[in-house]
Amino acid sequence: MGVILHREPELENPTLLACWPGIGNIGIIAFDTLKNEVEAEEFGEIEPWDYYYPSKVSIVDGVINDIEFPACKFYFKKMDGKDLLFFIGEEQPAEGRRTYAEGEKAYKMANLVLDVAEKFGCKKVYTSGAAVAPIHHTVKPRVWAVPNNKKLISEVRSYSNTILMSDIEERGGQGNITGLNGLLLGVAKKRNIDAICVMGEIPIYLQGFPFPYPKASWSILEVLSTALDIKIEMDAINSLIITHENDIEELYKRFPDDMREQLDKLKDVTYGKVAEPGPITEEDKKRILEDIDKFFGKGPTEG
Numbered sequence: 001m002g003v004i005l006h007r008e009p010e011l012e013n014p015t016l017l018a019c020w021p022g023i024g025n026i027g028i029i030a031f032d033t034l035k036n037e038v039e040a041e042e043f044g045e046i047e048p049w050d051y052y053y054p055s056k057v058s059i060v061d062g063v064i065n066d067i068e069f070p071a072c073k074f075y076f077k078k079m080d081g082k083d084l085l086f087f088i089g090e091e092q093p094a095e096g097r098r099t100y101a102e103g104e105k106a107y108k109m110a111n112l113v114l115d116v117a118e119k120f121g122c123k124k125v126y127t128s129g130a131a132v133a134p135i136h137h138t139v140k141p142r143v144w145a146v147p148n149n150k151k152l153i154s155e156v157r158s159y160s161n162t163i164l165m166s167d168i169e170e171r172g173g174q175g176n177i178t179g180l181n182g183l184l185l186g187v188a189k190k191r192n193i194d195a196i197c198v199m200g201e202i203p204i205y206l207q208g209f210p211f212p213y214p215k216a217s218w219s220i221l222e223v224l225s226t227a228l229d230i231k232i233e234m235d236a237i238n239s240l241i242i243t244h245e246n247d248i249e250e251l252y253k254r255f256p257d258d259m260r261e262q263l264d265k266l267k268d269v270t271y272g273k274v275a276e277p278g279p280i281t282e283e284d285k286k287r288i289l290e291d292i293d294k295f296f297g298k299g300p301t302e303g
Contacts, residue, residue, distance in 0.1 A: 013122075015084055015123075017128075026202060027130070029212055034221060045073045052093060055069060130202045145198050146177060149189065162223055165199075218237055
């Protein structure tokens with residue numbers, strides 16, 4: 001069981017964009033939006049049997065008709081020397097009750113994705129996910145970036161509204177990216193393939209809720225537009241943002257008044273750097289984060 005290619009397009013120096021779902025579905029929304037925008041064509045898939053449990057069994061006339069699994073598909077788009085490959089996984093191949101993939105299944109899937117990338121001459125890979133940060137939902141999310149080798153650092157720093165995760169003071173130059181969106185970077189490094197993970201910020205108080213955060217996906221698309229030198233129409237994702245902004249505001253109104261008062265102070269904070277002048281102190285920020293932890297409990301993080 002492995003990769004099935006339904007066709008083998010002739011591609012010129014393609015870039016791979018590979019993503020699986022995560023917090024707020026930030027990366028998957030960004031990459032899927034770009035895939036649809038360029039009208040990429042499906043050409044292959046990873047067989048699911050070794051990686052997933054069935055998501056649904058359909059019954060017709062009282063008899064089992066088909067077993068459905070989460071899809072893991074490859075797409076391509078020829079773009080005058082800037083060809084693109086996409087890999088979109090509908091679910092991470094986690095074991096037991098884990099949310100994010102790890103272990104043998106994850107490692108095998110990462111290598112299968114890169115096998116296809118190398119087959120078509122891919123020299124660069126982008127993955128994407130969420131960066132959980134103490135920001136307010138009304139501010140524009142930044143993009144955190146993690147390259148898999150030092151020569152990519154200058155490129156990352158040239159992107160607007162982007163910060164290297166290692167440059168964020170509070171993180172002490174450290175960090176981790178949970179699941180396949182991070183693992184793929186390490187596997188690519190082992191295979192001498194350049195790779196960058198771009199993660200959109202999501203407010204820490206929204207990370208545990210089961211709805212998307214396309215506002216951060218917008219920031220990722222803005223970066224990819226520059227990195228890939230592609231014009232991206234944002235109409236579809238703007239409509240998605242409006243819909244979910246309304247949902248978030250309704251949720252926010254239900255928070256206790258004292259909680260909202262503390263969270264509103266995050267409007268004047270950029271994680272890693274306090275805006276000047278600003279009404280919030282480091283002690284305020286520490287108290288806000290402690291209150292959030294107490295109220296919501298600590299949830300999973302991707303970055």
